[in-house]
Amino acid sequence: MRYLPLTDTDRQAMLSVVGASSIDDLFVDVPEAARLSGPIAGLPMHASEMAVERHMSALAARNTVAGQVPFFLGCGAYRHHVPASVDHIIQRGEFLTAYTPYQPEIAQGTLQVMFEFQTQVARLLGTDVANASMYDGSTACWEAIGMARRITKRAKAILSPGLHPHYVSVAKTMAKYTGDALDTALPTLDDDFGIDALIAKIDGETSCVVVQYPDILGRIADLSALADACHANKALLVAVVTEPVALGAIRSPGEMDADIVVGEGQSLGVGLQFGGPYVGLFGCKDKYVRQMPGRLCGETVDAEGKRGFVLTLSTREQHIRREKATSNICTSSVLCALAMSAHMTLLGEAGLRRLAEINHLGAAAAADRLAEVPGVELVNTSFFNEFTMKLSKEARPVVRALADRGILAGVSLGRLYPGEGALANGLVVAVTETTTEDDVEALAQALAEELA
Amino acid sequence: MSINPAGWRPERPETAATAAPATVTGNRALMLEEPLIFEVGSTLTTGVDLAEPPAGKPRLGTLERTSAIGLPGLSEPEAMRHYTRLSRQNYAIDLGLFPLGSCTMKHNPRLNEKMARLPGFADVHPLQPVDTVQGALAVIQELAVWLITLTGMHGVAMSPKAGAHGELCGILAIKAALGAKGEGHRKVILVPESAHGTNPATAAFAGYSVENIPATDEGRVDSAALIARLGPDVAAVMITNPNTCGLFERDMKTISDAVHAAGGFVYCDGANFNAIVGKVRPGDLGIDAMHINLHKTFSTPHGGGGPGSGPVVLSEALSPFGPLPFVAKHADGHFALVEEETAGDDHPQSFGRMVAFHGQMGMFTRALTYILSHGADGLKQVAEDAVLNANYILRSLEDTLHAPYAASGPCMHEALFSDGGMAEGFSTLDVAKGLIDEGFHPMTVYFPLVVHGAMLVEPTETESKAGIDQFVAALRSVAERAKAGDASLKTAPHFAPRSRLDETQAARKPVLVWKDAVLAEAAE
Numbered sequence: 001m002r003y004l005p006l007t008d009t010d011r012q013a014m015l016s017v018v019g020a021s022s023i024d025d026l027f028v029d030v031p032e033a034a035r036l037s038g039p040i041a042g043l044p045m046h047a048s049e050m051a052v053e054r055h056m057s058a059l060a061a062r063n064t065v066a067g068q069v070p071f072f073l074g075c076g077a078y079r080h081h082v083p084a085s086v087d088h089i090i091q092r093g094e095f096l097t098a099y100t101p102y103q104p105e106i107a108q109g110t111l112q113v114m115f116e117f118q119t120q121v122a123r124l125l126g127t128d129v130a131n132a133s134m135y136d137g138s139t140a141c142w143e144a145i146g147m148a149r150r151i152t153k154r155a156k157a158i159l160s161p162g163l164h165p166h167y168v169s170v171a172k173t174m175a176k177y178t179g180d181a182l183d184t185a186l187p188t189l190d191d192d193f194g195i196d197a198l199i200a201k202i203d204g205e206t207s208c209v210v211v212q213y214p215d216i217l218g219r220i221a222d223l224s225a226l227a228d229a230c231h232a233n234k235a236l237l238v239a240v241v242t243e244p245v246a247l248g249a250i251r252s253p254g255e256m257d258a259d260i261v262v263g264e265g266q267s268l269g270v271g272l273q274f275g276g277p278y279v280g281l282f283g284c285k286d287k288y289v290r291q292m293p294g295r296l297c298g299e300t301v302d303a304e305g306k307r308g309f310v311l312t313l314s315t316r317e318q319h320i321r322r323e324k325a326t327s328n329i330c331t332s333s334v335l336c337a338l339a340m341s342a343h344m345t346l347l348g349e350a351g352l353r354r355l356a357e358i359n360h361l362g363a364a365a366a367a368d369r370l371a372e373v374p375g376v377e378l379v380n381t382s383f384f385n386e387f388t389m390k391l392s393k394e395a396r397p398v399v400r401a402l403a404d405r406g407i408l409a410g411v412s413l414g415r416l417y418p419g420e421g422a423l424a425n426g427l428v429v430a431v432t433e434t435t436t437e438d439d440v441e442a443l444a445q446a447l448a449e450e451l452a
Numbered sequence: 453m454s455i456n457p458a459g460w461r462p463e464r465p466e467t468a469a470t471a472a473p474a475t476v477t478g479n480r481a482l483m484l485e486e487p488l489i490f491e492v493g494s495t496l497t498t499g500v501d502l503a504e505p506p507a508g509k510p511r512l513g514t515l516e517r518t519s520a521i522g523l524p525g526l527s528e529p530e531a532m533r534h535y536t537r538l539s540r541q542n543y544a545i546d547l548g549l550f551p552l553g554s555c556t557m558k559h560n561p562r563l564n565e566k567m568a569r570l571p572g573f574a575d576v577h578p579l580q581p582v583d584t585v586q587g588a589l590a591v592i593q594e595l596a597v598w599l600i601t602l603t604g605m606h607g608v609a610m611s612p613k614a615g616a617h618g619e620l621c622g623i624l625a626i627k628a629a630l631g632a633k634g635e636g637h638r639k640v641i642l643v644p645e646s647a648h649g650t651n652p653a654t655a656a657f658a659g660y661s662v663e664n665i666p667a668t669d670e671g672r673v674d675s676a677a678l679i680a681r682l683g684p685d686v687a688a689v690m691i692t693n694p695n696t697c698g699l700f701e702r703d704m705k706t707i708s709d710a711v712h713a714a715g716g717f718v719y720c721d722g723a724n725f726n727a728i729v730g731k732v733r734p735g736d737l738g739i740d741a742m743h744i745n746l747h748k749t750f751s752t753p754h755g756g757g758g759p760g761s762g763p764v765v766l767s768e769a770l771s772p773f774g775p776l777p778f779v780a781k782h783a784d785g786h787f788a789l790v791e792e793e794t795a796g797d798d799h800p801q802s803f804g805r806m807v808a809f810h811g812q813m814g815m816f817t818r819a820l821t822y823i824l825s826h827g828a829d830g831l832k833q834v835a836e837d838a839v840l841n842a843n844y845i846l847r848s849l850e851d852t853l854h855a856p857y858a859a860s861g862p863c864m865h866e867a868l869f870s871d872g873g874m875a876e877g878f879s880t881l882d883v884a885k886g887l888i889d890e891g892f893h894p895m896t897v898y899f900p901l902v903v904h905g906a907m908l909v910e911p912t913e914t915e916s917k918a919g920i921d922q923f924v925a926a927l928r929s930v931a932e933r934a935k936a937g938d939a940s941l942k943t944a945p946h947f948a949p950r951s952r953l954d955e956t957q958a959a960r961k962p963v964l965v966w967k968d969a970v971l972a973e974a975a976e
Binding site: 001002003004005006010011013014015017018019020023025026027028029030031033034035036038039040041042043044045046047049051052053055056057058059060061062063064065066067068071073075076077079083085087088089090091092093094095096097098099100101102103104105106107108109110112113115116118119120122123124128129130132133135136137138139164166167169170172173176177178179220221222247248249250251252255264271272273274275276277279289295296297298299300301302303304306308309310312313314315331332333334335336338342344345346347348349350351352353354355357358360361362364365367380381382383384399400403404408411415416418419433 | 486488489490493494495496497498499500502503505506507508509510511512513514515516517518519520521522523524525526528531532534535536538539540541542543544545546547550552555557559560561563565566567568569570571572573574575576577578579580581583584585586587588590591594598601602613614615616617624627657658659699700702704705728730731732733736737747753754755756757758759760761775776792793803804805806807808809810811812813814815817820821824825826827828829830831832833834836837839840841843844846847848861862884885888893894913914915916917919943945948949950951952953954955957958959962963964965966
């Protein structure tokens with residue numbers, strides 16, 4: 001077995017040091033009835049690299065690869081080009097095979113990356129501080145609702161209709177157990193982001209308003225008035241960003257006075273991976289930092305006065321506070337945070353802003369071209385790299401039919417909101433720097449045929 | 453041309469003893485200081501070549517960004533050097549034994565990485581039509597079957613993102629099951645005092661009150677006390693088995709039977725599954741739910757603190773309450789995704805969704821690759837070698853370090869020591885820092901809380917005997933220095949990139965992001 005260094009000679013020598021005659025002597029505390037005598041029946045035995053590779057490759061071949069077809073899916077996961085060096089960096093064994101930095105003297109690499117990541121994320125989201133990452137955007141969103149409850153000591157959260165339906169689902173699951181009251185609504189297939197309706201819902205019981213920006217249909221809106229309305233009622237504004245590249249082109253939620261900004265960082269550096277692992281982003285105003293969940297890295301000095309970094313404010317966390325912790329979270333998503341941070345470092349401000357511009361103008365051109373297709377109506381007047389079209393027929397069968405023709409056309413609202421007839425004709429289309437003009441043309445022509 | 457021997461390259465090192473001089477750069481040969489990107493990068497520099505944006509009119513309304521973000525950039529060679537230099541300030545499994553108890557820091561096979569990067573897995577969107585992702589769903593299903601079979605359980609929830617998230621999944625399933633039975637009034641979860649901190653944190657999150665159960669003198673949960681506490685208010689017990697003292701809970705089945713008889717459920721923290729994988733099936737011990745850390749037992753990389761992955765195996769009683777989504781295999785071999793849409797028909801009692809999308813797919817491909825590489829025989833050998841290595845360390849060091857439960861019989865995959873016998877003023881922390889100078893990552897320290905100055909050593913099965921012998925010699929030496937009161941140990945580590953860091957200062961006046969003002973202050 002290629003991963004097991006002990007030889008039978010080693011094992012015998014070690015058993016005699018231990019004072020055991022056989023390995024089974026070491027399992028005496030397992031009740032006899034529960035001890036298995038041999039390998040579990042019905043399972044295959046060990047296999048060579050080559051055999052395993054053959055098996056896994058055959059499974060991989062049964063999937064349609066996004067990069068090999070015209071591809072337009074978004075809705076919380078985006079296909080961007082990741083520089084080759086990013087993957088090389090995260091495969092450095094010293095990053096890949098390190099543990100949580102509990103011994104900071106020999107973990108300065110990971111810790112400095114965390115500190116740089118926290119700073120980059122805070123600047124991108126427009127918040128004072130950010131943590132060292134969460135599991136993903138959906139869990140970060142729920143954690144923000146919980147944090148708002150702790151800060152305001154109120155338990156009614158208003159979720160915007162444009163919040164990703166999976167994020168809403170996660171929050172609903174958790175709220176069943178925490179007693180939070182969630183005010184939710186379905187989106188409507190129009191150009192109204194819904195700021196006024198959200199403002200009208202805020203009252204003295206409201207802990208927070210949670211608003212996705214750009215929202216699930218790709219719509220964008222100024223959040224400033226909503227932030228003011230929240231603050232006038234001593235509630236918090238929580239903004240959710242599922243496409244961080246957007247913040248290279250549009251104002252950050254923090255600039256518009258959001259109190260907590262969370263998001264999904266997958267777009268930068270991480271890749272699609274069928275939904276995970278991703279990297280949750282979490283930033284907030286300085287005054288709320290002690291209510292923040294998740295790992296935090298802070299700057300300090302060593303005994304010789306040299307700058308160094310440590311995990312800090314851990315009195316919020318479960319391993320110290322146990323049942324009184326701000327969250328039960330133990331792990332973050334550090335390797336994905338490293339990928340995101342390295343991608344941001346390679347892009348730099350100039351690169352990120354240009355990348356955002358390419359995405360946006362490419363999406364605008366695609367929207368114009370697709371709107372020419374008979375039976376297609378563009379829903380958004382403003383958007384970043386993702387917009388919604390209203391088709392002349394139900395979108396979900398159209399998406400399936402286009403998949404059969406080798407085009408991954410986007411995400412139908414029927415997939416996200418099954419059974420909601422008013423949304424059934426909606427199709428959300430994302431365009432990034434990886435989308436070519438030929439891809440758009442292929443979609444336009446195939447769509448024209450399907451809708452004819 | 454003649455050779456001039458004066459000025460010839462010296463071939464032998466000078467022998468004169470002189471103190472090492474300070475260097476201008478602060479570097480010491482291969483130990484390189486690395487500034488922050490904010491100190492060296494520029495917002496005008498980019499390491500990515502991007503095309504000219506297409507022509508067109510922006511559709512951003514009034515929201516176009518007008519302010520600077522403040523993101524420094526580096527060219528590719530600068531970026532590679534930055535991250536490579538930082539990486540060299542980390543200890544890692546790839547460098548040596550990493551004996552963190554309860555963390556199972558085993559070798560991360562590189563075939564796993566290669567398989568996870570196949571475009572058919574890495575470049576697939578979670579919302580693609582299910583007909584276009586049959587291979588991805590097959591991976592989830594195949595891994596699920598392995599996990600169910602290895603644990604002897606009925607079902608598995610694959611979506612939890614990490615161990616603590618899996619704990620939450622298990623407890624929410626228990627709460628849903630109790631609710632369905634009209635037993636929602638049960639408000640207490642019993643947790644042994646040796647448990648991981650996540651256990652009480654999870655129980656509290658789910659709205660339960662936590663009561664601690666004491667340990668016996670031999671390091672196991674006091675089963676008599678636990679059974680005596682059972683009653684109509686107890687929803688569940690959360691037990692770690694093998695436990696955090698490194699011992700198998702002999703009475704597990706008896707406890708499970710008693711909990712079931714009293715109408716409660718048994719949650720098992722599966723953090724230590726590596727000790728028994730392929731040897732013991734938790735289902736045979738009466739467990740109702742157990743999370744499996746794929747980043748421990750099944751070798752997916754820890755990555756400096758995540759991503760993890762924490763599937764939860766469930767008993768027949770709990771399976772109907774597990775979360776969405778999950779993969780179902782139809783009789784014709786087609787895989788379906790059961791989500792909110794069809795859950796009403798297929799999985800009506802589910803407690804709901806825990807994450808967007810389908811869980812940590814990238815970890816599933818790695819874990820399945822690992823499992824297929826080992827097979828049933830290899831996994832059994834994993835547990836046996838892990839347990840043998842730990843017992844070898846326990847018996848090799850019990851004469852030097854105080855081992856509080858050495859008399860309790862063999863340990864499982866980790867050996868527990870205490871700070872007993874150290875000189876006045878010397879602590880477990882000093883031993884840990886001394887080990888750093890010897891080139892080892894320290895063991896888990898001050899956990900479990902039931903042992904004074906605990907040191908929990910988990911070598912895993914992927915260490916050679918020679919490597920373990922060297923570790924034993926190093927730990928013995930450091931322990932002897934602690935017993936002898938060697939003052940140099942108090943200032944260890946001496947040879948790491950940093951000496952001991954001031955954690956109090958970091959917490960008192962938190963500096964969590966880089967600011968110009970910080971630099972200015974530091975310069976004062």
